[in-house]
Amino acid sequence: MKIKSIKLLVIIILSLTSNNLSAQEVDATKYTSSNKGKFFISWGGNRESYSKSDIRFKGDNYDFTVYDATALDKPKGWHIDYINPTRITIPQTNLRIGYYISDHYNISFNVDHMKYVMTENQTRTIDGYIDLPNTDVGSQFNGTYDNETFFVSEDFLQFEHTNGLNYAYLEFSRVDDISKLLGINNTDVFQLNITEGIGGGILYPKSNSVVLKKDRYDEFHLSGYGVSLNVGLNFTFFKHFYIQTDLRGGYINMSDIKTTSNSNDKASQHFLFLQRVISIGGIFRL
Numbered sequence: 001m002k003i004k005s006i007k008l009l010v011i012i013i014l015s016l017t018s019n020n021l022s023a024q025e026v027d028a029t030k031y032t033s034s035n036k037g038k039f040f041i042s043w044g045g046n047r048e049s050y051s052k053s054d055i056r057f058k059g060d061n062y063d064f065t066v067y068d069a070t071a072l073d074k075p076k077g078w079h080i081d082y083i084n085p086t087r088i089t090i091p092q093t094n095l096r097i098g099y100y101i102s103d104h105y106n107i108s109f110n111v112d113h114m115k116y117v118m119t120e121n122q123t124r125t126i127d128g129y130i131d132l133p134n135t136d137v138g139s140q141f142n143g144t145y146d147n148e149t150f151f152v153s154e155d156f157l158q159f160e161h162t163n164g165l166n167y168a169y170l171e172f173s174r175v176d177d178i179s180k181l182l183g184i185n186n187t188d189v190f191q192l193n194i195t196e197g198i199g200g201g202i203l204y205p206k207s208n209s210v211v212l213k214k215d216r217y218d219e220f221h222l223s224g225y226g227v228s229l230n231v232g233l234n235f236t237f238f239k240h241f242y243i244q245t246d247l248r249g250g251y252i253n254m255s256d257i258k259t260t261s262n263s264n265d266k267a268s269q270h271f272l273f274l275q276r277v278i279s280i281g282g283i284f285r286l
Helices: 002-028
Strands: 039-050 053-059 062-069 093-100 105-118 122-130 143-152 157-177 190-203 206-211 217-220 224-237 241-258 266-284
Touching: 039 105, 039 241, 062 143, 093 157, 093 266, 105 190, 105 266, 157 224, 157 241, 190 241, 206 241, 206 266, 224 266
Parallel strands: none
Antiparallel strands: 039 093, 039 266, 053 062, 053 266, 062 122, 093 105, 105 157, 122 143, 157 190, 157 206, 190 224, 206 217, 224 241, 241 266
16 A cells, blocks of 8 residues: 555656646746847836036136026926937937846946926025126126025026936846746746846036026037936836836936037036836847
């Protein structure tokens, strides 16, 4: 009786082992079971928040700092401009192109087209001086400011990065499939991944500014650098298509912002940002 029981137990174990190996072989054939060598590309939109910033404006006959300046983004909302090639820079957008160097790690090139609009018509603290020739526009603001409370009107200063606050950077990311935690077995139909990344790159804004009533200036210029951390959820459908949500926070330092056509006129600032992103994309092997 004992021998028969042992034989039955051996048969059951061998059967379970065989089924398990077969299941593993099936899993290995899934397109989503391996990422190494895959390319991906995505396009999306964002909203962002900014910390307060001390902005220094310096040029011929003036040098002053506006302390604790606040700013907002400039959302477009759900709009056809996100996919209209002639108006694609109007909304706040995100481009990502990347490659998996292993099953869990990828490197991507990203351009986050954010928008930064300094809040106007607010009372702020100003320190510095303005000593423009009396014949110049803006000379009515001449004076020495010693950490004084000052009403920053739109006549005094308009300052935006609205076309835009362009953060171009490389990101190194890890991706993990968490589908099984939700009981999802056929990942070729639907797969849920969590991703974390660290990035760094340059700021190439097109800053729209009017300082002390000088001529409006709105040109692209390499202005500084940024670093960022990212966490996201990736929802992949039918092996090749995905929707991804990201929460990205970072630090931006721009020491050379062009404010007028005069090369001596510039601004500088640094601040923190928090960005919420939703993108659609595709993943494939060439």
